[in-house]
Amino acid sequence: MRESNMIVARALAEVAKEIREGVTTLYLDSVAEEYIRDCGAYPSFLGYEGFPNSICVSVNDQVVHGIPSDYVLKEGDIVSVDCGALKNGFHGDSCYTFPVGEISDEARRLLEVTKVSLYKGIEKAFEGSRLGDLGNAIQSCCESFGYSVVREMVGHGIGRSMHEEPKVRNYGRRGFGEILKNGMVIAIEPMVNLGSRNIRVESDGWTVRTVDGSLSAHYEHTVVVRKGKADILSSFEFIDQVLGKNIS
Ligand code: MG
Ligand code: MG
Numbered sequence: 218m219r220e221s222n223m224i225v226a227r228a229l230a231e232v233a234k235e236i237r238e239g240v241t242t243l244y245l246d247s248v249a250e251e252y253i254r255d256c257g258a259y260p261s262f263l264g265y266e267g268f269p270n271s272i273c274v275s276v277n278d279q280v281v282h283g284i285p286s287d288y289v290l291k292e293g294d295i296v297s298v299d300c301g302a303l304k305n306g307f308h309g310d311s312c313y314t315f316p317v318g319e320i321s322d323e324a325r326r327l328l329e330v331t332k333v334s335l336y337k338g339i340e341k342a343f344e345g346s347r348l349g350d351l352g353n354a355i356q357s358c359c360e361s362f363g364y365s366v367v368r369e370m371v372g373h374g375i376g377r378s379m380h381e382e383p384k385v386r387n388y389g390r391r392g393f394g395e396i397l398k399n400g401m402v403i404a405i406e407p408m409v410n411l412g413s414r415n416i417r418v419e420s421d422g423w424t425v426r427t428v429d430g431s432l433s434a435h436y437e438h439t440v441v442v443r444k445g446k447a448d449i450l451s452s453f454e455f456i457d458q459v460l461g462k463n464i465s
Contacts, residue, residue, distance in 0.1 A: 218307045218308075218309065218375075218376070218402055218439070218441075218450055219450045220304055220305065220307075220309075221258065221302050221303065221304045221305070221307050221308055221309030222302075222309035222310075222311065222439050222450040222451040222452070223309070223450075223451075223452065224252075224253060224256045224258050224302040224304060224309060225253075225300050225301060225302045225309040225310065225311045225439075225451055226309075226311060226451050226452040226453070226454070226455050226456075227252065227256075227455050228249045228252045228253050228300050228302065229249075229298060229300055229311060229313050229453075229455070229456055230455035230456050230458065230459050231248050231249065231252045232245050232248050232249050232272070232298050232300075233313075233315060233455075233456045233459040233460060234248075234459050235248050236290065236296065236298075236315050236317060237290065237317065237318070238290055238291055238292045238317060238318055239289060239290065240289070240290050241285075241286070241287050241288060241289055241290070242274040242276070242283070242285045242286055242288050242290070242296070243270075243285040243286055243287060245272065245274055245285065245298065246270045246271050246272050246274065246285035249271050249272045249298075249300055250263070250270075250271035250272075253271065253300075253302045256302070256304065257304065258302040258303060258304040259302070259303040259304075260272070260300075260301065260302060260303075261301030261302055261303045261308050261309075261310065261379050262299075262300070262301050265379065268282075268284075268423065269284060270284060270285045271300075272285065272298055272299060272300045273297075273298070273299040273300075273312075274296060274297070274298055274299075275296070275297045275299070275424070275425075275433070275435065276288065276290070276294050276295070276296050276297075277294055277295060277296075277432055277433075278426050278427045278430045278431060278432060278433060279297075279424055279425065279426050279433065280367060280370065280408050280410070280416055280425040280426060280427060280433040280435065281297070281299065281370055281408055281425050281435055282299075282423045282424055282425050283297075283423070283424050284421060284423055284424060290317045291317065292317055292318035292319060293317065293318065293319065293320050293321065293324075294316075294317040294320075295314055295315070295316055295317070295320060295324050295327075295328060295432060295434065296314065296315050296317060297312055297313070297314040297315075297433075297434065297435040298312065298313060298314075298315065299311075299312035299435065299437065300312065301379055303379075306377055307376060307377060308375055308376070308377075308378070308379045309375075309439055309450065309451060310375055310379060310404045310406075310437060310439050310451070311404075311437050311438055311439060311451035311452075312406060312435050312436055312437035313436060313437075313453060313456055314328050314331065314332075314434040314435055314436060315460075316328065323411065323432075324411075324432055326362070327364065327409065327411050327432055327434050328434050330358065330359060330362045330364060330409070331359070331364075331407055331409040331434035331435070331436055332434075332436045333358060334354075334355045334358040334359050334387075334407045334409065335355070335405060335406070335407050335436040335437070335438060337354040337355055337358045338351050338352070338354050338355040338387070338405045338407065339405060339438060339440055339447050339449060340354065340447075341354045342397060342403065342405065342440050342442050342447035343397065343442060343443065343444065343445050343446055343447060344397060344398060344399040344442055344443060344444045344445070345396060345397065346396070346397050346442075347391075347392060347393060347394045347395065347396055347397070348383060348384075348385060348386065348389060348393075348394035348395045348397065349389035349390045349391055349392060349393035349394035350389070350391050350392070350394075351385065351389070351394075351397075351405070352385070352386040352387055352388045352389025352394070353388070353389045353390060353391045355387045355388070355405075355407045356387060356388040356389065359387075359407065359409045364409050364410060364411060365409070365410045365412070365413055365414035366387045366388050366407065366408070366409055366410075366414060367387070367408040367409070367410060367414055367416055367433070368386075368387075368388060368414060369416060370408055370416075370425065371384045371385055371386045371387065371406075372384070372385030372386075372387070372403060372404045372405045372406045372437070373385055373403065373404050374401065374402065374403055374404075375402055375403065375404045375439055376402055383395050383403070385403050385404065385405055385406075387406070387407045387408065387409075397442045398442060399442060399443060399444055400441065400442065400443075401441070401442040402439060402440070402441050402442075402450070403439070403440060403442065404437055404438070404439045404440075405437065405438055405440060406435060406436070406437035406438075407435070407436060408433060408434075408435045409433065409434050409435070410427050410431050410432070410433045411431040411432045411433070412427060412429040412430075412431030412432075413427070413428065413429050413431070415427070415428040415429070416428060437451075438450075438451045438453075439451045
């Protein structure tokens with residue numbers, strides 16, 4: 218599973234290299250698919266319940282499950298890229314929300330807080346912790362900044378199937394919910410809105426948007442529950458290297 222997740226991590230970095238004004242989201246899909254196939258892996262999302270592409274690309278008020286298209290990225294957009302890969306019978310799953318060029322302070326803060334909330338959740342993914350503790354850590358972080366957490370879409374167990382039990386909610390009550398066991402592998406993925414938490418599904422049957430049109434961000438890691446501390450199988454390290462280079 219670490220191998221599958223490293224492929225995802227590097228595929229997201231390949232996509233990161235190409236994210237700029239003037240690029241279509243369908244082009245980003247082709248970059249990810251080519252990288253995953255070059256690794257001898259299969260894009261987990263391609264054909265999943267009929268999904269037509271290899272990554273989900275969700276721009277601005279799109280929350281998740283955006284279908285790559287001829288939409289051309291423009292400066293100021295935020296674009297979440299969710300990616301999965303299947304290798305040796307096991308899936309990896311990770312997501313990162315990228316800025317396109319200069320973005321507003323409001324958008325930048327949403328991205329920062331959503332990423333921080335992911336790590337707050339991961340801090341609670343240890344043996345003996347409860348899923349309510351994990352969800353509560355994410356929720357309280359986001360709500361302390363005035364953001365809202367999407368309820369309908371959740372993280373999940375992952376392994377030989379992309380989506381397994383348990384459901385990993387991004388909200389919850391401390392001391393409640395399933396107790397995490399050593400060796401469980403879960404995908405933790407806060408979806409966080411600048412405005413209200415309410416969402417709707419577009420007529421394409423996939424794309425999820427905020428009802429109020431506010432921006433939404435999404436970060437995801439696949440982690441193994443361990444004693445004392447989770448082991449993060451996916452990584453943003455390669456993305457950080459790419460984004461660092463763009464700044465200098
Ligand atoms: Mg994902
Ligand atoms: Mg996932």
